[in-house]
Amino acid sequence: MFTCGLHAYKTSDPEAMCEHLHLKHGAAPTVRRVGRKGGTSLRDQRGTSYYEEIGRKGVRKLRELIAAGKRELGESP
Numbered sequence: 001m002f003t004c005g006l007h008a009y010k011t012s013d014p015e016a017m018c019e020h021l022h023l024k025h026g027a028a029p030t031v032r033r034v035g036r037k038g039g040t041s042l043r044d045q046r047g048t049s050y051y052e053e054i055g056r057k058g059v060r061k062l063r064e065l066i067a068a069g070k071r072e073l074g075e076s077p
Helices: 014-024 031-046 048-073
Strands: 002-004 007-009
Touching: 031 048
Parallel strands: none
Antiparallel strands: 002 007
């Protein structure tokens, strides 16, 4: 357990304490660090198959948009 100001936190994880103190006292993490933490968290929650699924959906949508654009311009799809 550690305290910061008026708040007490029930954790013995030194990384969590360090992150809290950095955020609270001005040494904010970089965008890269925050993005990596979010990506790692998402991977742990949903697994790697999630990335494959959203990749396939993205490719499918991109193909649909390209075909629609070609139709609008009068080109054959």
